[in-house]
Amino acid sequence: MRREGRAPILRKSRWLLLRRSENLGADQHFRLRDLLRYNLKTVRAYLLKEAFQQLWEYNSPAWAGKFLDEWCHQTIDPASNP
Numbered sequence: 001m002r003r004e005g006r007a008p009i010l011r012k013s014r015w016l017l018l019r020r021s022e023n024l025g026a027d028q029h030f031r032l033r034d035l036l037r038y039n040l041k042t043v044r045a046y047l048l049k050e051a052f053q054q055l056w057e058y059n060s061p062a063w064a065g066k067f068l069d070e071w072c073h074q075t076i077d078p079a080s081n082p
Contacts, residue, residue: 009038017046020053048075 016024016032024032036043052071058064 009035010040010042017042017049021050 013031013035016028016035019028021029021032036046048071051074055064055067055071058067
């Protein structure tokens with residue numbers, strides 16, 4: 001990005017991506033929103049991490065297993081959307 005004349009968007013965004021979205025402050029939400037506009041591998045990993053949190057909401061092991069199978073498919077196949 002620096003070679004293209006743009007500011008490095010991922011700089012100082014480590015904890016922003018590692019924290020769960022409900023634990024972010026207002027200014028961090030704005031920064032995360034701007035970061036998610038880019039089509040980066042890091043952004044895809046963040047979206048997969050956030051999607052995985054849904055696993056803990058299932059009461060049925062069968063439905064949790066189906067979710068986990070689909071989530072694993074999304075992590076393996078980069079063409080599928082998280």
